[in-house]
Amino acid sequence: MADQQIREEIRAVLETFSHSPKAHVQSFGCQLNFCDGEKYKGILQDLGYELTDTPEEADVILFNACAVRAHAESRVIGRLGALKAIREKNPRLVVGLCGCMAEEQAVRDLLKKSYPFVNLVLGAGAMERLPESLMAVYRGQKRAEALAFAGLPDETLPTVRESTFQASVPVMYGCNNFCTYCIVPYVRGRERSRTPEAIEAEVRGLIANGCREILLLGQNVNSYGRGLETEMNFPALLRRLDAIPGDYIIRFMSSHPKDATPELIDTMLDSEHIEHHLHLPVQSGSDAVLKAMNRRYTAEKYLTMIDYARAKAPDFGFSSDLIVGFPTETDADFEETMRIIEYVKYDNLYTFIYSRRDGTPAAEMPQVSTEEQIAARMARLLARQKEICEKWNARFLGKTVRMLAEKRSPETGLLLGKTREGLVIEVPGGESDIGSLLDVRVTGVKNWALSGEKQ
Numbered sequence: 001m002a003d004q005q006i007r008e009e010i011r012a013v014l015e016t017f018s019h020s021p022k023a024h025v026q027s028f029g030c031q032l033n034f035c036d037g038e039k040y041k042g043i044l045q046d047l048g049y050e051l052t053d054t055p056e057e058a059d060v061i062l063f064n065a066c067a068v069r070a071h072a073e074s075r076v077i078g079r080l081g082a083l084k085a086i087r088e089k090n091p092r093l094v095v096g097l098c099g100c101m102a103e104e105q106a107v108r109d110l111l112k113k114s115y116p117f118v119n120l121v122l123g124a125g126a127m128e129r130l131p132e133s134l135m136a137v138y139r140g141q142k143r144a145e146a147l148a149f150a151g152l153p154d155e156t157l158p159t160v161r162e163s164t165f166q167a168s169v170p171v172m173y174g175c176n177n178f179c180t181y182c183i184v185p186y187v188r189g190r191e192r193s194r195t196p197e198a199i200e201a202e203v204r205g206l207i208a209n210g211c212r213e214i215l216l217l218g219q220n221v222n223s224y225g226r227g228l229e230t231e232m233n234f235p236a237l238l239r240r241l242d243a244i245p246g247d248y249i250i251r252f253m254s255s256h257p258k259d260a261t262p263e264l265i266d267t268m269l270d271s272e273h274i275e276h277h278l279h280l281p282v283q284s285g286s287d288a289v290l291k292a293m294n295r296r297y298t299a300e301k302y303l304t305m306i307d308y309a310r311a312k313a314p315d316f317g318f319s320s321d322l323i324v325g326f327p328t329e330t331d332a333d334f335e336e337t338m339r340i341i342e343y344v345k346y347d348n349l350y351t352f353i354y355s356r357r358d359g360t361p362a363a364e365m366p367q368v369s370t371e372e373q374i375a376a377r378m379a380r381l382l383a384r385q386k387e388i389c390e391k392w393n394a395r396f397l398g399k400t401v402r403m404l405a406e407k408r409s410p411e412t413g414l415l416l417g418k419t420r421e422g423l424v425i426e427v428p429g430g431e432s433d434i435g436s437l438l439d440v441r442v443t444g445v446k447n448w449a450l451s452g453e454k455q
């Protein structure tokens with residue numbers, strides 16, 4: 001919570017406004033960033049701002065942005081530029097950039113040089129310093145900057161949840177893995193875990209308030225617990241949360257394959273509430289590329305986890321991230337990636353063309369393929385994955401699955417949700433079904449989803 005004195009000072013400033021003060025927060029990037037965005041909203045609401053979706057009517061605009069992909073960063077910079085006109089009309093407007101993008105020196109230099117109207121910069125781990133930074137701007141400081149990513153966020157920070165039935169709960173922050181293409185360890189710092197007591201208390205509170213889906217988040221949840229005073233690993237945390245009584249499901253992401261263990265799979269399969277789906281980012285099927293990426297597993301080692309899970313639960317769902325066009329990737333390496341997708345039969349694949357990030361080791365590696373070769377590989381991968389999915393999804397035809405009805409499709413009006421195995425499913429249903437766990441008989445299969453009828 002904001003320091004009482006700062007809070008009172010900000011409230012005194014807000015009382016001088018001729019209108020009710022408003023704040024607009026926009027988050028970009030990964031789930032963890034969206035989760036941070038809910039905390040920025042909570043802090044601003046606690047300070048006395050009303051939240052608004054319209055930047056033009058806001059007195060504080062925060063862009064909570066992600067550093068992972070260069071293209072996404074350029075889009076955020078473009079959107080920031082568009083705020084200049086709003087700031088000119090409202091000189092008291094506070095425009096802030098926060099999140100891991102703000103941790104990059106090159107970004108801060110660019111803001112200083114070309115976007116002087118951005119008067120607040122907050123790093124990914126500095127969210128509790130939002131009140132003091134805001135107050136510094138109200139006192140007349142040209143730009144308030146707070147950077148930090150070493151500790152854990154204050155457990156008492158208020159949160160404005162986007163949904164009443166789905167909630168994200170971070171279990172750990174940062175990453176120690178230093179994959180050669182990734183900027184995260186440089187902008188989010190080293191791994192640190194929340195205590196199991198704090199996580200359990202938050203999850204219990206959410207379930208007591210009717211939450212139906214808890215999404216546990218971390219850059220690598222499988223290294224949860226390292227550095228805690230009491231001995232703890234991620235499967236043990238899952239078992240502790242699964243013991244909370246109630247009608248809910250637990251999902252989690254992301255899992256680094258080098259740290260995924262049979263104990264994790266056994267825990268998932270023995271649980272009452274945990275999904276039977278693992279997002280296990282393989283990134284490439286080639287051992288040479290995996291080595292150049294510093295992923296610290298081989299394709300064969302990766303597949304042992306797939307085999308272990310499927311031997312125990314043949315319908316177990318897997319999804320993955322895949323990078324196409326890593327600098328050292330040749331056509332022969334790409335064939336190994338195709339081999340992996342044929343073998344695993346992923347239910348969902350998140351595919352990315354390699355994005356060069358300055359400051360990472362991969363940025364110094366010469367690119368061995370042309371843009372045309374990379375685009376052709378991507379097209380082939382997507383086309384084949386579509387065919388595989390359509391066939392593989394048919395394993396559910398005629399079976400009864402459990403889904404959380406999340407929303408209504410704007411195109412078809414059908415309810416959309418996910419099965420315990422992580423597959424998208426659509427069913428006819430009413431408004432009152434949204435937010436409920438439903439038993440559904442699968443009657444149809446598409447390449448991207450199942451369809452069914454409520455039981």
Ligand code: SF4
Nearest residue numbers: 175177178179182184
């Ligand atoms: S595990 Fe690798 S890809 Fe994932 S956040 Fe850490 S360094 Fe980045």
